[in-house]
Amino acid sequence: MSTRAFMALFWLMAWIPGISTEITVCDECSISSIAVAVEEANAGDTIRVSAGHYTVENLGITKPMTLIGEPGAILDGANTSYVLRLLSDSITIAGFEITNSGRSYTKDYAAIYVYDSKMVQVIENTVHDSFFGILMEKATQSVIRGNKVMGTATREDQSGNGIHLWHCEEIEITNNEVFGMRDGIYLEFVDESRISRNYSHNNVRYGLHFMFSNHDTYTDNTFQHNGAGVAVMFSKWIRMERNRFEENWGTASYGLLLKEIYDGEVLDNTFTENTLGIFVDGSARVNYSHNNFLQNGWAVKVSGGCYANVFTGNNFIGNSFDISYNSRMNDNTFNGNFWSSYSGYDLDKNGMGDVPYRPVKLFSYIVNRTPETIVLLRSLFVDMINFSEKVSPAFTPDDLIDDSPSMKRFK
Amino acid sequence: MIKILKYSFSDLMRSRWSFIYLGFYLILGFVLLFLNNDLSKGIITLMNVIVVLTPMIGTIFGVMYFYNSREFTELLLAQPVKRSVIFLGQYLGISLSLSLSLIIGLGLPFLAYGIFRSGEIANFIMLLISGTCLTFIFVALSINIALFNSNKIKGFGYAILMWLFFAVIYDALILLSMIVFEDYPLDNYALVASFLNPIDLSRILILLKLDISALLGYTGALFQRFFGTSSGLLYSLLMLTCWVAIPVMLLLNRSRSKDF
Structure with a gap:
């Protein structure tokens, strides 16, 4: 490799972190819709959402990016479908209040839905009035930390689970609080995962429900008053x-x-x-x-x-x-x-x-x-x-x- | 009546046995609290003791006192006093002095360990109430036995047998009958059967405190309603009062016709 080519590669590498820009979304900003911000953002960008009430229906995110909600940022699913769908690797969702996902007897609508992704982080969000809270399918090496999922479920057949994982590997679920859902935390075909310091209480069925999952560890959790x-x-x-x-x-x-x-x-x-x-x-x-x-x-x-x-x-x-x-x-x-x-x-x-x-x-x-x-x-x-x-x-x-x-x- | 009550009461208060009884509870209370220093555990242990002990002491004391004061009773009957008043006065005299021994004997140690400053006061009052009720019930029953039998040995035997029946034999019969008829729905029967025995009633008061998690494991709706809400406590207390009233009525009725 010639020196010139090496230098070019060096500058390219120095430049790559620089392309990660930050987009701010607020009512008075040039971009006032999260869907538009997600559309315009490049892979690796950060979208910062100011306080406000945003209607987000079935928004699919297909690029690696970081969404940060400032205190008071509410994502409202308007009772239709999923609220956020994370369909790419390396997505971070942090600090949002997410509410009103759709309810269905045939589809598992969730406030945050993750499918076939790696290194997704769902951090310190609050979910309420939703069908499922956080639903992950076929995800690996991901983190669900510090979230609060609240529900008002009274019957098993009309409610969803707080944190629901299906076919996942190496997931870390820590410091979450789940109550008033069907199952607080539900794991099916989930291997090599750690569930720690969660507080799951007053759920209609199980505080934690584990099926066909091997090599998992759960420590320091509290399960109280579950059905x-x-x-x-x-x-x-x-x-x-x-x-x-x-x-x-x-x-x-x-x-x-x-x-x-x-x-x-x-x-x-x-x-x-x-x-x-x-x-x-x-x-x-x-x-x-x-x-x-x-x-x-x-x-x-x-x-x-x-x-x-x-x-x-x-x-x-x-x-x-x-x-x-x-x-x-x-x-x-x-x-x-x-x-x-x-x-x-x-x-x-x-x-x-x-x-x-x-x-x-x-x-x-x-x-x-x-x-x-x-x-x-x-x-x-x-x-x-x-x-x-x-x-x-x-x-x-x-x-x-x-x-x-x-x-x-x-x- | 008050005068006769006072005579019986002061007579018993002067007797050695009241003090031994009082001393026993004092020592029991202090030792229990000294050993585990935990009011709630002390109350739980005492509940177990009281359910067996107070009926026994009440029975023996009642029948013994009644036979011993027979001459005094005969003397009183010669006076222009209503018959029912004499017997009721004596009954209340014995029951009150025994209950007082119980309340003071347990009250002092728990006061010393600060019952009023803890959240256990309700349970402690429950303990005293059930102990007092059991004393009143079994003194009344034993005096009835003494009234029906002028033979001391016979009366004493019957009294002990009655205690044994309520404390042990009754439960054995219930258990056997439940096992024999296990194919039938038994939850109503189980509850009614335990309501018909004052010792079982007090025991249920303990269960409500100690074993609520086990009791709620049974599927019957009646059980759930009874043990899951405060109605269990209410009905048990109500039934316990009925249990005091019935033998006293019987006693009054018998005393009217009792001829020495």
């Missing part, structure tokens, strides 16, 4: 850490539902006052450690087909039932947990009780069979039959014991 809690289904290698599951009350309501989960980790989570802390159904090789189960109806309910799960170092405090089984078969281990209803002693002072603890009570077996008997909970007679079952197990799995129950609560 049915959090459901993780048909997924492998999921890590769940330091999440809080609170006050999910109802007949089919869980803190956490694990259905067909293999090789997962459930660590340091806190389950407080849920009807069911964790409902485990057909899961294998999942480790549960250092979780807190506080005042749940059932801390852990184990259904059929659960093998080689390990519960260790958990605190079970003040739950109506600690563990519930629906059969006498057991292939899971429950060693080294703290049980607030353990009444044994520790003579050799090694911090572990000398008498094994049986977490499955006879009464929980009876309640499984005849649910109405729940009104007899904490009756003297029930304590007596629980005691006799403890002495010689006849109905509950006799190998289900904690050999080394901790005498002190784990910090």
Whole structure:
């Protein structure tokens, strides 16, 4: 390569960042419509939108660019269709208030719709009165951060999900707040993603809903008062850490539902006052450690087909039932947990009780069979039959014991 | 009546047993609060204790006192006083002194640990109300038994049996019947059955506080309405008052015809 050609290339490269210009959109500016601004902008430009009310219907963005909304910039979809459709790589949408997407029973209209893109960033937007909040399909390496999605959903069939991902990879969902939608966060076929520090509450169905998604991590989220809690289904290698599951009350309501989960980790989570802390159904090789189960109806309910799960170092405090089984078969281990209803002693002072603890009570077996008997909970007679079952197990799995129950609560 | 009430009351207040009973609650309250230093946990533990203990103490005290003061009662009956007034006065004397032991015995430790400054005051009042109601109910029932049986040993036996029935046997029968008829809808039956036993009623008051998350796991609409709203609390309290009234009526009725 000659020196001249090299120099030309050098200047070209120096010039490229320079072409990224900034376009301002406001009512009095030369460009007062976002659609026009997007049309005129070159790839890599920044569009800055001043405060104001803009009607944006089904605006497709097909070039990499950055859209920044200043405080008070409202994008109104006029109840027709999608509001923004991001159809190119490297698009950033930040700081907007987006409202009134269309509603449909055949199409998933969303405030922000992303399709087949890379490195999209959706940051600190507020979405309300929309069908779906943020809907991503076939996106990779993207970020959804600091958004707030609000809804007023009352029925499952008439509402959309807050943050909905389908067929995505390497997505980061952090610091979002979702409430009043159908599912707070819904992931289907989403791999290698991180979901952290989100607050999902008062949704009609699940706070977080996970289907066929592998190798994902979710940490430090709070799920509160959702219709049915959090459901993780048909997924492998999921890590769940330091999440809080609170006050999910109802007949089919869980803190956490694990259905067909293999090789997962459930660590340091806190389950407080849920009807069911964790409902485990057909899961294998999942480790549960250092979780807190506080005042749940059932801390852990184990259904059929659960093998080689390990519960260790958990605190079970003040739950109506600690563990519930629906059969006498057991292939899971429950060693080294703290049980607030353990009444044994520790003579050799090694911090572990000398008498094994049986977490499955006879009464929980009876309640499984005849649910109405729940009104007899904490009756003297029930304590007596629980005691006799403890002495010689006849109905509950006799190998289900904690050999080394901790005498002190784990910090 | 007030005079007789006062006599019975001061007689009991002077007796050693009232003080032992009071001392027991004082120690229990202080030890509980000293050990976990958490008012709400203390209340929960006490609820479990009270549901079993107050009926038992009420029963034994009621029947014992009535037999012991039989001569005094006979003396009173010779005076120009209405019969019902004598028995009612004695009944109130026993119930009040027992309730007072309960309220003071638990009140002092919780006051010392600042119950008025915490949000647990409603639950604590609930605890005292259910304890007091149980005392009134079981003293009335035991005096009834004493009125019907002049044989001390027999009366004492029946009284203990009555306590055992309400505390344990009743629940056993309910549980068995529910398992036998599990194919039928049982939610109405379960609620009505537990309303017919004062100990179960107080237990439900505890469940409403402690195990609401488990109770809401059951599908029945009646359960949902009963436990999910404040009506559960209201009905339980109402029924508890009915439970005080019925044995007292029975007592008054019996006292009119009781011939020593």
